[in-house]
Amino acid sequence: MSEAKHGPDLDTPTGQTTTGHSWDGIKELNTPLPRWWLWTFYLTILWAVGYWIAYPAWPLIASHTTGVLGYSSRAELAQAMTALEARRDVQSAGLRQATVDQIAADPALTRMAIARGRAAFGDNCVGCHGQGGAGGIGYPNLTDDEWIWGGTLADIELTLLHGARWSQDNRTRTGDMLAFGKLGLMQRAQAESVVEYVRSIAGLDVERGADLARGRQLFVEHCVSCHGSEGKGNRTLGAPDLTDAIWLYGSSRTVLVETVLNGRAGIMPAWAGRLDPVTIKALTVYVHSLGGGQR
Amino acid sequence: MSMPAETDDDGPLYAPAPKVYPQSIAGRFRRIKTSLLIVCLGIYYILPFIRWNRGPNLPDQAVLIDFERKRLYFFFIELWPQEVYYLTGLLILAALTLFLMNAVAGRLWCGYLCPQTVWTDLFLKVERAIEGDRRERIKRDGLAWTLDTWARKITKHFLWLMIAWWTGGAWVLYFNDAPTLVRALTYFQAPVAAYAWIGILTFTTYSLAGHLREQVCLYMCPWPRIQAALTDADALNVAYRYDRGEPRMAVKRVALEHAAGRPAGDCIDCNQCVAVCPTGVDIRDGAQLGCIQCGLCIDACDQVMTKVGRATGLIGYDTEAAIAARACQAIPPKRRIVRVRTVLYAAIIALVGSAMLYQLATRQVLSVNVVHERTPLYTTLRDGSIRNAYTLRLANKQPEERFVAISLQDLSGADLTVAGAATTHGDPVVLVPADSTLEVRAFVSVHRRDLSAASQPITFIVTDVTAKTTARVRDNFFGP
Missing domain, CATH: 2.60.40.10 (Immunoglobulins)
Known part of the structure; x- marks a missing residue:
């Protein structure tokens, strides 16, 4: 309940007037705000009106008021992006002129290439090769020291430009693991035999009583043309080294037999034409820097 | 059911701030305040020009906040952005020092060191020099404006603006190489940001120290509120010794009252303490939000007491406990500086301070x-x-x-x-x-x-x- 009284009501202890309202006997002292405070409030209202005029403010049915300054946050972003592109263009000049070897010899260019390569890798490569080039089954790990098609800067650049087994590019890397089973060149038992032999030269355990001599015989007949007489592989043909600890598809007997019978032919797309030369150079230097790069 | 008639005599919801015309005063606290004013403003304006050789490739400004290179330089100290926790330490130290000051001797910060106090004091000096002392200013403001009034007001505001402009000008020097920036500013070749900041600080200094003055302490600053919650009966404060002052009366009446067997106080109700107060409060109302404890009323009262031949110190630094004790004829308790509160504040200050010093001394380069x-x-x-x-x-x-x-x-x-x-x-x-x-x-x-x-x-x-x-x-x- 509030009652209004006539005349200012004086509060005896403080000597101040009250607002004249009483709520269950409790009254409020009337302590007026300083007038400048009110002016400050009016000023903020004025500021708001100025803001409506200057900046986009009011929603309309299909659009909104645009403000006399013509500001929009989207335009600001576009402007910032253009400025960034322009700045990158200046930085790219160095990358555009230099070869990958020249870039790798210059620490400043290398830093720039790695930064740009990392971004481009994230956009284009992680789908198959994984974050950081970790790879997966059938997709080479780019951080190790095994390179199917070669791990020098020039090798990596060539693979990036033309891909591997990419039929649309006539300079693509070629070389297939034949499907010895499907082509009728080997029976399953023979495949199992040659797999035991391959496991033996890779330092993996061999089934007891396995006929390694027969396996070796089959290896010499069918495999040495690509993988070499010692199984060390051949990068020109994309034939991997069979003696090391790295297995693209896995080293279990089942997988190896499957590989021999059905063949393997992983594809890497050609990026020339899809990515600009500077990005390809940056990617080359980045991939080379992941840990496995060779000289 | 009948409603009572609405009335519009509830009083105003807002009111003009009463204008304060502080009177000049000479005395011990005025001298302390003036010296501190010179020291504080001197440091503020001169510090950016002090050089400190750090060797080649590094700036030679003793105090520099270098945003472009993301470094902070303070004489022999150089800090990187990741060492910003030193700022946290400094803020803790600043807060605790404020608390400790308050527990020992009241609002020392408000009365002597706060920039609002220092700049207002400087602006008041200018005002007095141009428009005269309290009496003349009140008189002039009550009359119609003459040419002389116009001339004096314009001169005053011009000088205020110049001081305010210098305040902003000195501020930006802490963020750039001072001599280079001064040259650039002179030839109007400094970055826009520098001019913008000078403009902002000119505006704030002019309006806060020239126009708002005590309103800042009364309505804007949080510290008086916090301070009121932190003070205690053992803290020294500028206080009116009501035990000695009350009841107030004219000098001539004292003999009469004594003859009638009634008590007579030392306060002659001359109102000088109010006249000199920069915030316009009456210290005799006791400790209050508006009192910044600058001690000028002590000077004013001492002067009057000397004139009427009474002992000085009717207003002085005293504790609530002592005054209350004397008021009931008791022996005032011995002032205790060493209290739980002060020891705790000092201990935390020492702890934080030494931790920071240790960090700084063993800073890994x-x-x-x-x-x-x-x-x-x-x-x-x-x-x-x-x-x-x-x-x-x-x-x-x-x-x-x-x-x-x-x-x-x-x-x-x-x-x-x-x-x-x-x-x-x-x-x-x-x-x-x-x-x-x-x-x-x-x-x-x-x-x-x-x-x-x-x-x-x-x-x-x-x-x-x-x-x-x-x-x-x-x-x-x-x-x-």
Whole structure:
């Protein structure tokens, strides 16, 4: 309940007037705000009106008021992006002129290439090769020291430009693991035999009583043309080294037999034409820097 | 049911702030205030011009906040953005010093040191010099404006604006090389930001010190409210000794009252304490929000007491406990500076202060951070060994470039290579540029037979080849 009284009501202890309202006997002292405070409030209202005029403010049915300054946050972003592109263009000049070897010899260019390569890798490569080039089954790990098609800067650049087994590019890397089973060149038992032999030269355990001599015989007949007489592989043909600890598809007997019978032919797309030369150079230097790069 | 008639005599909801015309006064506290004003403003205006040689390639300004290069310089101290926690320490120290001051002797900050007080004092000096003392100013403001009034008002506001402009001008010098910026400002070639900041500070100084003055303390500043909650009966405060002053009366009446056997106080109700008060409060109403405890009323009262031949000190620094005791004829308690409150504040100040000093004294000029590569967590190499990749960030906080050797500890049989590093005495060495950081990629490989667990601790040690100082950082080596 509030009652209004006539005349200012004086509060005896403080000597101040009250607002004249009483709520269950409790009254409020009337302590007026300083007038400048009110002016400050009016000023903020004025500021708001100025803001409506200057900046986009009011929603309309299909659009909104645009403000006399013509500001929009989207335009600001576009402007910032253009400025960034322009700045990158200046930085790219160095990358555009230099070869990958020249870039790798210059620490400043290398830093720039790695930064740009990392971004481009994230956009284009992680789908198959994984974050950081970790790879997966059938997709080479780019951080190790095994390179199917070669791990020098020039090798990596060539693979990036033309891909591997990419039929649309006539300079693509070629070389297939034949499907010895499907082509009728080997029976399953023979495949199992040659797999035991391959496991033996890779330092993996061999089934007891396995006929390694027969396996070796089959290896010499069918495999040495690509993988070499010692199984060390051949990068020109994309034939991997069979003696090391790295297995693209896995080293279990089942997988190896499957590989021999059905063949393997992983594809890497050609990026020339899809990515600009500077990005390809940056990617080359980045991939080379992941840990496995060779000289 | 009948409603009572609405009335509009509830009183105003807002009112003009009463104008305060502080009168000039001479005395001990006025001298202290003037000296502190000269010292504080002197430091503020001159500090940016003081030089401090840090060697080549580094700025030679003693106090400089360099946003462009992201460094803070304070004489022999140089701080990087990641050391911003020193600012936290400083803020804690500042708050606790304020509390301690308050527990010992009231609002020393408000009365003598606060920029609002110092600049208002300076503006008042200008006002007095141009428009005269309290009486003349009140008189002039009550009359119609003459040409002389116009001339004086314009001169005053012009001088205020000049001081305000200098305040902003000095401010921006803390963020740039002062002599260079002064030259650029003179030729109107300084960056827009510099002019904008000068403009902002000119506006705030002019309006806060020239126009709002005590309103800042009364309505804007949080400290009077906090202070009121922190003070206690044992804190010294500027106080009116009502035990001696009351009841107030004219000098002539004292004999009459005494003859009638009634008490007579020393306060002659001359109102001088109110006239000199820069916030316009009456100290005789007791401790209050508006009293900044600048001591000018002490000077005014002492002057009057001397004139009427009474002992000075009717207003003075005293504690609530002592005055209350004397008022009931008791012996005032001995003033206790050592109290739980003051000891605690001092202890925390000492603790935070010494922690900061220790940090500063043992500040690492070479430091290293590490991020373990997560994808892949580890790589199997052709010979079956396991390799982990790390990104190391080396920080060289010295004014010259340094060769830094990187080595490993804790992992036996580990082989370390660092991209782009030369090798001396078996350890990779990189060149970290002066006063900056360098990010390098480090590869650590271990033969599988040397790995005893899927995760093993590993420590990187970086050594400044010249100074032999080292820094280390721990991480883990992961394997299958």
